[in-house]
Amino acid sequence: MSQESEFSGGDLRDTGMALKHDREWDYELERIVEAVEERDAKKVGLQFPEGLKRRGPAVADDLRDLLADDVRVLISGQPCYGACDLDTYLMRRTDVFVHFGHSPMKESEKIIYVPLFSNVAVTPIVEEALSELAAPEEDPEVGLVTTAQHMNRFDEMRTFLEERGYEVHTRRGDDRLTHEGQVLGCNYASADVGADQVLYVGGGKFHPLGLAMEHPEKRVVIADPVNNVVTIADTETFLKQRYGAVHRAMDAETWGVIFCTKIGQGRWEVATDIVEENENAYLLTMDEVTPDRLRNFGFDAFVNTGCPRITTDDGPRFHRPMLTPGEYEIAVGNEPLDSLSFDTFHGTW
Amino acid sequence: MSQESEFSGGDLRDTGMALKHDREWDYELERIVEAVEERDAKKVGLQFPEGLKRRGPAVADDLRDLLADDVRVLISGQPCYGACDLDTYLMRRTDVFVHFGHSPMKESEKIIYVPLFSNVAVTPIVEEALSELAAPEEDPEVGLVTTAQHMNRFDEMRTFLEERGYEVHTRRGDDRLTHEGQVLGCNYASADVGADQVLYVGGGKFHPLGLAMEHPEKRVVIADPVNNVVTIADTETFLKQRYGAVHRAMDAETWGVIFCTKIGQGRWEVATDIVEENENAYLLTMDEVTPDRLRNFGFDAFVNTGCPRITTDDGPRFHRPMLTPGEYEIAVGNEPLDSLSFDTFHGTW
Incomplete structure (x- = not known):
């Protein structure tokens, strides 16, 4: 990626590269405060995935400002790699337990899941990815999947592809997944669709590599809006x-x-x-x-x-x-x- | 240490150097089998400290031979650094839970503690340590402490010193300690005795370093029967x-x-x-x-x-x-x- 693209305006304005240093997350503090007050909670546990642990103290600060003085905020120091990986020790010992950055694997009254949707734009990179997909006149069928972080723009991705003549195949996968079109590092049931090509929109190679391994018969095109690159998954x-x-x-x-x-x-x-x-x-x-x-x-x-x-x-x-x-x-x-x-x-x- | 000492006979026969490769531990399998049968247990959990994890599979084998076919043996893969560090997950999910290598920090019906006493001889190294202690005519008062592994020979150490004219001071310490004269990495209350010099008998520098830090006013002589060396703790x-x-x-x-x-x-x-x-x-x-x-x-x-x-x-x-x-x-x-x-x-x- 050239330095130019990092500093150029236009279509790249809202990509991950431009937003790298000021990506904003909605920590849904009001929802947490409401739950604390409703349950008259005295202990609030917060769990962040590895990449967001650095934000933990600031989130704790904001919460402490909003909550009564006698409410104690605890931050989990355990590693966390997914919604499969709840800090059950902290969960059992706090009145409100908030898990950030993943969508629910299983709903529970005890857990508040805050998914942290990304604010990076997705259509510029999806547009760039068109060159790697078969043209709609050749093969209009395309599967579409993404991660929890970009679920908030899933309809936008779908509409964009449909407007260009594709027939977009999506499904919810199974119980382990919250949303239609969502993939996890360990579950790609949402890509089990009737299309020979699948477009993965999301950051990194972790998810699309698993996707391509699980569906070796499909061509997996990666549209990464965070690093602003389009690649083909290679297993x-x-x-x-x-x-x-x-x-x-x-x-x-x-x-x-x-x-x-x-x-x-x-x-x-x-x-x-x-x-x-x-x-x-x-x-x-x-x-x-x-x-x-x-x-x-x-x-x-x-x-x-x-x-x-x-x-x-x-x-x-x-x-x-x-x-x-x-x-x-x-x-x-x-x-x-x-x-x-x-x-x-x-x-x- | 010279290679000579490793292969010479005589007094070194039973030191740690000679026994390095065939130290024997009593895993008290009969006591475990008895508990399993008494409780009609179906799941047995085993936890070993880091240095003994390698022995885990052989101990599991021996137990599987002795137990009914439908009893499952589980080995904890969690790190373990002391009796403070029980694998509570495994403990709660097994009918009999065996913790090897440490003496009880707190008795519990659920836990079988197998202390694993060392079979290395201690008197040869205590004799060597005499040269670092003040002679009994100068200062007869000496504190004596050891670790859980050598508790089985504590009386032997004491008698040896008394026969040479020392007045040996020992105490149990506090609730955290099981035995009189025992030290932990985090607790040296047993060395809180009326003597300016303390003899520590045990392997490594970990315990005596803590001992010297906690009791800076005392001279701490280390008699290490495992590595066959006498040194002075230096903080x-x-x-x-x-x-x-x-x-x-x-x-x-x-x-x-x-x-x-x-x-x-x-x-x-x-x-x-x-x-x-x-x-x-x-x-x-x-x-x-x-x-x-x-x-x-x-x-x-x-x-x-x-x-x-x-x-x-x-x-x-x-x-x-x-x-x-x-x-x-x-x-x-x-x-x-x-x-x-x-x-x-x-x-x-």
Whole structure:
């Protein structure tokens, strides 16, 4: 990206590059204050995802100004990577618990979800992405997905594409997703539509990489309004890395089978089924799955039944191969190598 | 240490150097099996401290052999640094929960504590340490302390010293400690005895460093039977580092005040008192206190009301100064610089 585009006006005015340093979020403080007053709450817990933790103190300040003096505001210092990853300790010990930056995975009276919709414009980058989509006269069918941050402009994206002659396919996915067209790092059911090409609108490569892995038969065009780039999702490196891990794990004698204790990341049956069928497999329970935590155990390989993105994206950081449950079945010879597929997560908790 | 000593026989036969690779621990499997059968337990949770996690799978194997087929064994993958640090998630979800390697901080029907006493001999190294103690004719008073691992030989140590003419001073400390003469990384009340010299028998420098910090008026002689060395605790580097952290924190405008959610590490009043008196202080809740977790917040400095050893020993690893509650009072000008003292932890939970 040229420096020019960063400073030029016109269509780029509202893109992520221009708004980089003054993106504004609506923390919905009034809704929080209302809940505190309604419940006569004395303790308010706030949880932010990693990228927004820096804003925590200012949000706490604003809330403290609005709330009675005897209301205590607590900020979660636990890592947070999604709506699957609630700080249940803080949630149970506060009267009002606010989770910022993710849409509800499951509604609960106890939790106030503040989604934090982005104010970056999306149509300029969608327009740029048209050059990577098949022209409507060739193939008018296009799937459309985005992340929670840009859901507020989903209709705008859809209308823009329709006005250019596309037939836009969208669906809600499953229980784990709040909105039509929404994807999560672990769930791409919303892209399960009758179109060979899918347009992903959103920041980064994390989501579209999962999308392309889960739907290898589709062409995934990435329109990134935050970094102002259009690219095509490429899963080759990713796939090579996964096959490499599976091959290395084939020699494993002992297996650590991770059951993740995070509220939305538990797959108890998947984990216990493996341990029951393999006497050299051991059940390990933990919340954060990190290289440090696994290094102290002497296992030859690991199966992670928690967040699939730790397995696939962070895999190379671990000292031993770490596989998804499906990859494990291949490594121990229960399934053929070509059954390798992306590990997705369904349901809530 | 010379290689010679590692391979020589005689007095070194049972020291840590000789036993390094075949130290044996009594995992008290029978006691565990008995509890499982008594409670008709279906889920057994095992928690090991970091240094013993590698033994987890073998212990699980032995237990699986002894237990009925339908009993599931789960191993905690959470970090564990003491009896203050129980995996409460696993504890609540298993019928029998076994905590290895630490003596009880608080008795509970739910928890089986297996202390894992060391089989290294202690008298050879205590004998060597005599040269660093004042001779009994000069000063017969000596305090004696050790860690949970060597408690099984505490009487042996005491007798050895008494036979050489010393008057051995010991005490139980407080509620946080199980045994007479026992020290923890955060509690040296057992060394609060009427003697100017204290003999610490145990592995590593972690405990004696805290001991010397907490009792700066005493000479602390370290008899380390695991590494087979005798040294004198030296707090100078440590003190310089603490004064440095306090000075750097004096410029801080905003403070993150950490309340640790680990069962035996919570000091709620200490944390909330600070936040109530300083409007630029914010309450953060977390279990593991790590550099990564604090980096995402934009605070100028931190006060850690959790484990004091993270603050003092790991302090330099954090990107901003992290202080103990007492050091915080100095940094903000409530207390004079010479009030700096070691942060200790009392009570249970």
